[in-house]
Amino acid sequence: MRFERREHRPLYLLVLTPLIAIVAALAIAGLLIAIAGAPVLEAYWKILTGAFGSKLSATETLTRATPLILTGLAAAVAFRARLWNIGAEGQFYVGAIAVAAVGSQLLANVPGAIGIPLLMIVGAVAGMILMLIPLWLRLRFAVDEVVTSLLMNFIALLFVSMLIDGVLKDPTAFGWPQSQPVPDQDTLPKLIARSRLHIGLAIAIVLAAIVHFIQSRTTFGMQSRAAGLNPQGAVFAGVPLAKTLIKVACLSGGLAGLAGAIEVLGVKGYVTTDLSPGYGYSGIVVAMLANLNPLGVVLAAIFTAIMFVGADGMSRSMGIPTYIADVTVALSLITMLVALFFGQYRIRR
Amino acid sequence: MSVLFEILASAGLWAAVLRIATPLIFGTLGALLCERSGVLNLGIEGIMTFGAMIGWLAVYNGADLWTGIVVAALSGAVFGLLHSVLTVTLGLSQHVSGLGVTLFASSFSYYIFRLVVPVAGTPPTIEPFQPIAIPGLSDLPFIGPALFTQTTPTYLAIVLALIMAYIVFRTPVGLAIRMTGENPHAAEAQGVNPMFVRYGAVIVGSALMAVGGAFLTLSAFNSFFPTMVQGRGWICIALVVFASWRPGRALFGALLFAFFDAFQLRLQTVVEGVPYQIFLMTPYILSIAALAVMARRARVPQALMQPYRRGER
Numbered sequence: 326m327r328f329e330r331r332e333h334r335p336l337y338l339l340v341l342t343p344l345i346a347i348v349a350a351l352a353i354a355g356l357l358i359a360i361a362g363a364p365v366l367e368a369y370w371k372i373l374t375g376a377f378g379s380k381l382s383a384t385e386t387l388t389r390a391t392p393l394i395l396t397g398l399a400a401a402v403a404f405r406a407r408l409w410n411i412g413a414e415g416q417f418y419v420g421a422i423a424v425a426a427v428g429s430q431l432l433a434n435v436p437g438a439i440g441i442p443l444l445m446i447v448g449a450v451a452g453m454i455l456m457l458i459p460l461w462l463r464l465r466f467a468v469d470e471v472v473t474s475l476l477m478n479f480i481a482l483l484f485v486s487m488l489i490d491g492v493l494k495d496p497t498a499f500g501w502p503q504s505q506p507v508p509d510q511d512t513l514p515k516l517i518a519r520s521r522l523h524i525g526l527a528i529a530i531v532l533a534a535i536v537h538f539i540q541s542r543t544t545f546g547m548q549s550r551a552a553g554l555n556p557q558g559a560v561f562a563g564v565p566l567a568k569t570l571i572k573v574a575c576l577s578g579g580l581a582g583l584a585g586a587i588e589v590l591g592v593k594g595y596v597t598t599d600l601s602p603g604y605g606y607s608g609i610v611v612a613m614l615a616n617l618n619p620l621g622v623v624l625a626a627i628f629t630a631i632m633f634v635g636a637d638g639m640s641r642s643m644g645i646p647t648y649i650a651d652v653t654v655a656l657s658l659i660t661m662l663v664a665l666f667f668g669q670y671r672i673r674r
Numbered sequence: 675m676s677v678l679f680e681i682l683a684s685a686g687l688w689a690a691v692l693r694i695a696t697p698l699i700f701g702t703l704g705a706l707l708c709e710r711s712g713v714l715n716l717g718i719e720g721i722m723t724f725g726a727m728i729g730w731l732a733v734y735n736g737a738d739l740w741t742g743i744v745v746a747a748l749s750g751a752v753f754g755l756l757h758s759v760l761t762v763t764l765g766l767s768q769h770v771s772g773l774g775v776t777l778f779a780s781s782f783s784y785y786i787f788r789l790v791v792p793v794a795g796t797p798p799t800i801e802p803f804q805p806i807a808i809p810g811l812s813d814l815p816f817i818g819p820a821l822f823t824q825t826t827p828t829y830l831a832i833v834l835a836l837i838m839a840y841i842v843f844r845t846p847v848g849l850a851i852r853m854t855g856e857n858p859h860a861a862e863a864q865g866v867n868p869m870f871v872r873y874g875a876v877i878v879g880s881a882l883m884a885v886g887g888a889f890l891t892l893s894a895f896n897s898f899f900p901t902m903v904q905g906r907g908w909i910c911i912a913l914v915v916f917a918s919w920r921p922g923r924a925l926f927g928a929l930l931f932a933f934f935d936a937f938q939l940r941l942q943t944v945v946e947g948v949p950y951q952i953f954l955m956t957p958y959i960l961s962i963a964a965l966a967v968m969a970r971r972a973r974v975p976q977a978l979m980q981p982y983r984r985g986e987r
Contacts, residue, residue, distance in 0.1 A: 327984070328764075328983075357782075357785065361789050404770075409769050411773065462962070462965070462966055465966075466965070466966040466967075466969050466970060467969045467970050468915075468962075468965045468966055468969040469915075469965075469969075471716065471769055472908055472911050472912050472915075472961075472965065473962050473965060475905070475908045476905065476908055476909070476912070476958045476961055476962055477958075477962075478905075479904070479905045479955075479958045480955050480958045480959065483951040483954050483955045484951070484955070486951050487949045487951035487952065490949070490951075491949055606777060609770075609773060609777075610777065613770060645789075646784070646785050646788035646789055648781050648782075648784040648785035648788055649785055651777070651781030651784070651785075652778065652781045652782050652785050654777070654781075655774065655777035655778035655781050655782075656778055658770075658773075658774040658777060658778075659756075659760070659771075659774040659775075659778060662760060662764075662766050662767075662770060662771060662774060663760070663764065663766075666764050666766060
């Protein structure tokens, strides 16, 4: 048995691949639900209704999808250039804590119209700086950025923990380690009244469109793809490799930092060490499910959010651990890789 | 200064060094074996988590401790098989496949654990491995309690590093693994099947990773809790680079690393005014520093991360 590269990649395969991957992941996860002794179809029905059954749950799902779109974009732009930024989780947290620090200490008397955009920039810049460290180590010392960006996640989380247990600790939080809140006027406006859904969703979708434009229509987008496909060839063709990678790192780290900023400004108002249930890591899956396409990221993020929000409700009523959502999402990364492969190759005997 | 000396002169510190090093030795040797054959295995973090969970669960359900270790090793082998299918047969990106294995293995272990053990105030415990005093040696003053009263898996880890060094550099199997990692085409020309070698190395390496994880729940602690692996897998990946892909140096690197970790743990209790998080950061910062110093000097297996397809260059 051997694999042969397909000469044409039919368009329908491109659309079908993520769907096949998701169905396969759901089937395997269904097996795990069945082993746990619960009716599978009912469980899936409960996940779906838990995520979209009411106005409240639908807005909750979209609220959850917002940071996933941004961390998914962060992974997608980096992976496109073969820059393995696995540090979105850490960048999310430093973005969040930078917003809490600047917001609570400096912006108490600044109107929201200035404060909100300023804080978003602050969060993005914090994420950028954190991503530039692994990139610098790669360019200067030839260190694989996968491991360093992963290790940075642990350092970033401890750093956040130190601040919210120390200088930024909220004295009114009954001793709980949480940061002082950002000023009220910096809370993001709601998209839908009496829900948690805020304009961060709109910002994330607009950014997905902008990233799509950058990647498909600008010189930088082309250079970053070239840097990923064939670094030597790219250098030969006159692409400034280091400069391109620095820009990619800034874009990627900035998006992840912005995710943290928007989560603070839109949902919580302050930072705790459980602000993110692994948004940074899930972003990797989101990016792969979207086949690194920025517009696909939006849909993949919504799928992931459905699993997480829906599993919460299903878990309560059926006694299946909520971790089934994480399992399904992780499985869909693996099945997507396999599905992508068979989109490119066919089996020859 | 006298405080530092006091810490260094306590047998407890050196006993802790060996204890902290044990999971790192297993994990680093496992990762090293995979990488020597040309496959980066970022599944390590999840495989260690799964090994910790399943080994503990087996013992919790009445199996003896060694059965727990074997069950963990088998589970690691299964995840190694999965990673091999993805990266060796299909030739997919080793980075992304490995992360996929880690995400799957860790969430799957939390799922199983929650399913079997309902939420409780204090996590259920097992009776872990007890320290074994080596007759004669353990009676030596200072050195005895420091080095020769460990649990059996710790002794096993050190012996394993030596065995691994022997296998990699002195046996035909080791030669085949190294050839496959340097140049699979040349290896095939010599009658070695690179696919077979990579499968074998990744499966055995992943089993070792899982045993490293199981040490956490069966010897270092006596219960399982989510996120207990705490990046040890990633640290092992860094240690492989630090060790320049040599088992002997991997043992040294793990011990050195464990020394700093044990030292900072004790320093935390005597130094006042410094947030404890600063101390907890040091292992990760040290790993990054070690990578920066060693990355250019280390001799990387030349075919690392390159998929092998017969007849394709």
